[in-house]
Amino acid sequence: xxxxxxxxxxxxxxxxxxxxxxxxxxxxxxxxxxxxxxxxxxxxxxxxxxxxxxxxxxxxxxxxxxxxxxxxxxxxxxxxxxxxxxxxxxxxxxxxxxxxxxxxxxxxxxxxxxxxxxxxxxxxxxxxxxxxxxxxxxxxxxxxxxxxxxxxxxxxxxxxxxxxxxxxxxxxxxxxxxxxxxxxxxxxxxxxxxxxxxxxxxxxxxxxxxxxxxxxxxxxxxxxxxxxxxxxxxxxxxxxxxxxxxxxxxxxxxxxxxxxxxxxxxxxxxxxxxxxxxxxxxxxxxxxxxxxxxxxxxxxxxxxxxxxxxxxxxxxxxxxxxxxxxxxxxxxxxxxxxxxxxxxxxxxxxxxxxxxxxxxxxxxxxxxxxxxxxxxxxxxxxxxxxxxxxxxxxxxxxxxxxxxxxxxxxxxxxxxxxxxxxxxxxxxxxxxxxxxxxxxxxxxxxxxxxxxxxxxxxxxxxxxxxxxxxxxxxxxxxxxxxxxxxxxxxxxxxxxxxxxxxxxxxxxxxxxxxxxxxxxxxxxxxxxxxxxxxxxxxxxxxxxxxxxxxxxxxxxxxxxxxxxxxxxxxxxxxxxxxxxxxxxxxxxxxxxxxxxxxxxxxxxxxxxxxxxxxxxxxxxxxxxxxxxxxxxxxxxxxxxxxxxxxxxxxxxxxxxxxxxxxxxxxxxxxxxxxxxxxxxxxxxxxxxxxxxxxxxxxxxxxxxxxxxxxxxx
Numbered sequence: 001x002x003x004x005x006x007x008x009x010x011x012x013x014x015x016x017x018x019x020x021x022x023x024x025x026x027x028x029x030x031x032x033x034x035x036x037x038x039x040x041x042x043x044x045x046x047x048x049x050x051x052x053x054x055x056x057x058x059x060x061x062x063x064x065x066x067x068x069x070x071x072x073x074x075x076x077x078x079x080x081x082x083x084x085x086x087x088x089x090x091x092x093x094x095x096x097x098x099x100x101x102x103x104x105x106x107x108x109x110x111x112x113x114x115x116x117x118x119x120x121x122x123x124x125x126x127x128x129x130x131x132x133x134x135x136x137x138x139x140x141x142x143x144x145x146x147x148x149x150x151x152x153x154x155x156x157x158x159x160x161x162x163x164x165x166x167x168x169x170x171x172x173x174x175x176x177x178x179x180x181x182x183x184x185x186x187x188x189x190x191x192x193x194x195x196x197x198x199x200x201x202x203x204x205x206x207x208x209x210x211x212x213x214x215x216x217x218x219x220x221x222x223x224x225x226x227x228x229x230x231x232x233x234x235x236x237x238x239x240x241x242x243x244x245x246x247x248x249x250x251x252x253x254x255x256x257x258x259x260x261x262x263x264x265x266x267x268x269x270x271x272x273x274x275x276x277x278x279x280x281x282x283x284x285x286x287x288x289x290x291x292x293x294x295x296x297x298x299x300x301x302x303x304x305x306x307x308x309x310x311x312x313x314x315x316x317x318x319x320x321x322x323x324x325x326x327x328x329x330x331x332x333x334x335x336x337x338x339x340x341x342x343x344x345x346x347x348x349x350x351x352x353x354x355x356x357x358x359x360x361x362x363x364x365x366x367x368x369x370x371x372x373x374x375x376x377x378x379x380x381x382x383x384x385x386x387x388x389x390x391x392x393x394x395x396x397x398x399x400x401x402x403x404x405x406x407x408x409x410x411x412x413x414x415x416x417x418x419x420x421x422x423x424x425x426x427x428x429x430x431x432x433x434x435x436x437x438x439x440x441x442x443x444x445x446x447x448x449x450x451x452x453x454x455x456x457x458x459x460x461x462x463x464x465x466x467x468x469x470x471x472x473x474x475x476x477x478x479x480x481x482x483x484x485x486x487x488x489x490x491x492x493x494x495x496x497x498x499x500x501x502x503x504x505x506x507x508x509x510x511x512x513x514x515x516x517x518x519x520x521x522x523x524x525x526x527x528x529x530x531x532x533x534x535x536x537x538x539x540x541x542x543x544x545x546x547x548x549x550x551x552x553x554x555x556x557x558x559x560x561x562x563x564x565x566x567x568x569x570x571x572x573x574x575x576x577x578x579x580x581x582x583x584x585x586x587x588x589x590x591x592x593x594x595x596x597x598x599x600x601x602x603x604x605x606x607x608x609x610x611x612x613x614x615x616x617x618x619x620x621x622x623x624x625x626x627x628x629x630x631x632x633x634x635x636x637x638x639x640x641x642x643x644x645x646x647x648x649x650x651x652x653x654x655x656x657x658x659x660x661x662x663x664x665x666x667x668x669x670x671x672x673x674x675x676x677x678x679x680x681x682x683x684x685x686x687x688x689x690x691x692x693x694x695x696x697x698x699x700x701x702x703x704x705x706x707x708x709x710x711x712x713x
Contacts, residue, residue: 317613500540
């Protein structure tokens with residue numbers, strides 16, 4: 001939906017959906033075109049008008065009304081009121097800085113809006129008997145939607161048909177998947193972990209349950225930026241000392257001219273005090289940071305990388321541990337079945353492996369890469385050999401799927417360790433054999449018991465039927481990208497739900513250092529996962545909860561961690577990471593929580609993002625040191641003047657006027673810092689931002705202080 005259409009809808013007086021007439025629709029037909037238009041005319045569209053993005057007007061106001069600009073305004077009013085307008089030489093710089101910041105932020109906003117339009121979540125709806133894809137903000141009340149694994153639920157819905165498992169952690173804080181059947185409610189903001197269903201929209205926009213939980217329902221955590229924290233610390237420090245320092249300096253400046261304090265301002269004292277206060281303000285780094293990050297955002301956008309949170313550029317630049325999910329990063333997600341081994345004896349069997357799996361494909365209707373490979377090899381006929389009576393779709397937690405067939409019991413397909421409840425040496429030998437070659441193995445097993453439609457009571461007695469061998473396709477650029485990170489001091493951790501031996505083999509082939517140091521997390525407790533998090537390189541058989549625990553444990557060990565992912569099983573870990581990265585082709589839910597989205601689905605884009613971040617952080621660190629050097633110098637000189645007056649009764653006027661400050665800012669700080677900010681700089685970032693700034697600025701500031709003090713002496 002375009003901005004023009006949204007503005008038009010915002011002007012429509014929305015009818016209270018609680019009093020509106022509801023449509024009783026056929027799940028296979030959905031709303032008619034006339035019904036959809038009626039809903040649009042009434043404003044019953046899935047747009048939450050209570051949550052608006054920053055407008056251009058708000059951008060202009062937020063850049064005009066800042067702490068520093070208010071200080072400049074007060075000083076300017078006082079100078080002009082007392083006829084000292086010639087001392088307002090700092091104003092062109094203030095105007096230029098503000099204008100640049102406004103233009104940069106507006107440019108970034110317009111680019112981000114375009115990129116968001118490209119990656120805007122789509123949802124499949126039934127309208128007029130046809131399935132169509134629409135943007136989530138075009139949903140209307142009573143629409144019939146089709147949801148599958150990986151879909152983010154965009155409006156409160158009631159299930160009409162089907163069975164899904166939903167993760168509602170954004171609403172409840174609990175990460176356990178919740179089973180949803182016909183008649184149950186799916187809440188906006190949650191996402192489908194497994195299964196598929198048809199549902200009808202029961203609430204839209206501000207009427208969604210999540211709209212009343214805005215304080216709790218944060219979709220993702222903002223990056224933990226050292227730069228932002230350091231600059232805010234400097235701002236607070238200057239705000240605290242500015243007022244008492246201004247009063248003290250004005251007093252000694254008045255006394256230095258032999259005048260008496262009065263309510264009438266002393267022109268000369270005001271001029272000198274204004275110069276001292278202006279020279280204490282460290283406005284440069286704030287402008288420089290926003291402009292530099294904005295420019296980086298635009299450069300990255302040209303390189304097919306969408307930045308959803310500006311300061312995550314810094315966090316990725318500081319990353320020393322990069323966690324990768326094998327599928328979609330090292331491999332491109334495409335798979336093919338290379339072999340099928342029937343484990344049953346040669347006695348007569350009712351159905352072949354091909355007939356069983358093709359019937360399961362038809363019943364499960366899954367749409368992930370594994371299911372696509374299975375459908376291509378075994379087929380998915382409209383009229384399968386067996387009739388399904390109950391289905392349990394695949395989930396990352398169970399690592400298996402199950403289908404019960406009429407009169408034929410239940411068939412299971414998934415990771416061998418999870419499918420079989422008792423060890424089978426023949427199956428184990430086959431799994432180990434193919435895992436050492438970097439191949440994935442699925443096990444088909446059978447139980448004579450027919451399961452219910454619930455995943456809670458699956459038959460436990462199962463016998464192996466067949467082993468399915470699948471090959472992942474490794475990305476052509478994976479080895480080069482891994483090598484870049486290794487050379488730049490970033491440790492690679494591979495976290496996967498697959499067999500650890502298989503994952504380790506693939507990791508070794510692409511050059512991951514220490515890839516043979518692997519472990520399976522199957523059956524481990526939370527405490528055990530924490531203990532091994534920083535000891536191994538490759539983690540296999542990892543559940544979504546365990547992924548999040550691993551990332552959290554690495555961060556607690558002092559590492560700056562980035563997590564890449566493209567599926568619903570990666571979301572919990574992505575929310576724990578300092579910087580989360582998703583592929584544009586990933587699930588809607590994964591893209592929504594990510595700080596960075598790789599628009600070309602290419603893992604090889606990451607080095608450019610890290611290099612860009614390092615350039616920005618290192619250069620801002622250097623230039624902030626120069627700006628703060630001047631601030632420290634002026635503050636020290638002013639404190640010396642105050643001490644001399646109030647402690648030793650020796651009064652001297654402030655040494656700086658606004659005109660002199662402008663000249664010093666331009667020659668000593670402005671021009672050198674502008675040149676520094678443009679320099680290429682991919683040096684690995686070390687230490688704390690504020691600590692590095694102070695370490696670099698104090699020697700230079702001390703040199704200026706000693707020189708000035710010597711002249712006074």
